Amino acid sequence: MSDRLSPGGVVLDADRQTADGAPFAPSPVFASTYHLTGDPTGRPFPYGRTDNPSWRALEATLGRLEGGEAVAFPSGMAASVAALAPFLHPGDLLVMPADGYFATRRYAESVLAGWGVRVITVPTSEMTAAPFAGARLVWIETPSNPGLDLCDIAAVAERAHAAGALVVADNTTATPLGQRPLGLGADLVVSADSKAINGHSDVVFGHVAARDAAHVEVARDWRNLTGSIPGPMETWLVQRGLMTLDVRLERMSTSALTIAGRLRAHPLVRALRYPGLDDDPAHALARRQMTSFGFLLGVDFVDEATARRFLERTRLIKEATSFGGAHTSAEQRSRWGGDAVMPSFVRLSVGLEPVDDLLSDIEEALS
Ligand SMILES: *Cc1c(COP(=O)(O)O)cnc(C)c1O
Numbered sequence: 001m002s003d004r005l006s007p008g009g010v011v012l013d014a015d016r017q018t019a020d021g022a023p024f025a026p027s028p029v030f031a032s033t034y035h036l037t038g039d040p041t042g043r044p045f046p047y048g049r050t051d052n053p054s055w056r057a058l059e060a061t062l063g064r065l066e067g068g069e070a071v072a073f074p075s076g077m078a079a080s081v082a083a084l085a086p087f088l089h090p091g092d093l094l095v096m097p098a099d100g101y102f103a104t105r106r107y108a109e110s111v112l113a114g115w116g117v118r119v120i121t122v123p124t125s126e127m128t129a130a131p132f133a134g135a136r137l138v139w140i141e142t143p144s145n146p147g148l149d150l151c152d153i154a155a156v157a158e159r160a161h162a163a164g165a166l167v168v169a170d171n172t173t174a175t176p177l178g179q180r181p182l183g184l185g186a187d188l189v190v191s192a193d194s195k196a197i198n199g200h201s202d203v204v205f206g207h208v209a210a211r212d213a214a215h216v217e218v219a220r221d222w223r224n225l226t227g228s229i230p231g232p233m234e235t236w237l238v239q240r241g242l243m244t245l246d247v248r249l250e251r252m253s254t255s256a257l258t259i260a261g262r263l264r265a266h267p268l269v270r271a272l273r274y275p276g277l278d279d280d281p282a283h284a285l286a287r288r289q290m291t292s293f294g295f296l297l298g299v300d301f302v303d304e305a306t307a308r309r310f311l312e313r314t315r316l317i318k319e320a321t322s323f324g325g326a327h328t329s330a331e332q333r334s335r336w337g338g339d340a341v342m343p344s345f346v347r348l349s350v351g352l353e354p355v356d357d358l359l360s361d362i363e364e365a366l367s
Contacts, residue, residue, distance in 0.1 A: 028236035065176040066209035076192025079206030090116030092136035100141035102338030127151035132163035141170040150282035157185025178292035196324030198241040252295035273298035304343040313365035323349030
């Protein structure tokens with residue numbers, strides 16, 4: 001069976017019942033409790049906070065895509081916290097990107113630092129050569145959100161492991177079909193499945209994946225003890241969205257490359273980041289470690305007024321936070337105050353609309 005998910009080859013189908021009359025599609029399993037007799041040790045599904053068949057079904061698919069074992073969480077942040085908190089102790093050193101997802105950085109610099117974890121931040125583009133001596137955990141995010149800088153996952157993993165540190169990669173922007181950090185040496189992967197994995201802008205979700213069974217157990221135990229659990233309905237929706245990730249990613253990344261080429265040449269655009277452009281500073285690295293350059297563009301317009309005009313005048317491109325959905329959306333990222341980006345910078349998430357319609361929308365808005 002192919003490692004890639006395709007509409008005709010959803011990985012779970014091999015394990016599902018094929019008898020006449022059996023439902024073709026899975027249904028969410030709503031259960032807080034299960035029949036459980038005698039000694040509960042080592043038995044499947046003891047209680048709804050501990051385990052759920054819908055989680056297991058989605059985790060099997062995600063694990064196969066990641067090249068490890070996956071644990072589902074109710075949001076990307078819940079997954080990120082599960083890959084940080086139980087792996088760090090007072091006095092430990094955490095190295096993390098200065099330009100990654102701002103809530104993760106804020107969590108580390110407030111909660112973890114308050115518990116005595118030492119936190120240092122390094123720009124993603126300098127992560128490959130950053131000092132890791134004494135680090136317990138190295139967190140990377142590539143391409144970074146929102147700046148779309150890259151770091152070399154294999155090189156970071158090699159140096160971090162030599163220093164005795166664990167490597168966790170936030171793979172949200174790439175998705176496991178665009179890049180597989182576990183195969184490149186990362187110990188854990190986290191993903192905000194609220195974005196492209198669910199892909200329909202209607203669920204907040206996340207997962208952790210790891211190669212080492214002990215790391216998987218830490219994340220699963222953290223979920224059980226903190227009660228940070230996803231609902232079966234959301235889990236089922238993510239499973240349904242995941243079925244089309246391959247075709248969505250292909251359409252979105254093809255359109256993103258076309259739009260990137262057009263916008264880069266536009267006189268009202270000062271600079272543009274898209275790892276798929278052959279003159280992007282990270283293009284050579286992207287070619288080495290990514291299998292899809294993704295659907296996100298970082299567009300720096302000539303000034304803030306032009307950025308605002310773009311957001312207000314485009315009709316197909318909706319102004320919204322988040323990304324990876326079926327609809328094209330864009331955001332002036334500086335409006336949150338958490339990222340060191342210019343007010344002229346817009347993060348554009350290319351969706352599934354016909355690319356010619358998107359191009360004319362953009363041309364008209366900027367004319
Ligand atoms: C959105 C996002 C998160 C957080 O995910 P939520 O589901 O919103 O909690 C984490 N990392 C990155 C890179 C993100 O873009």
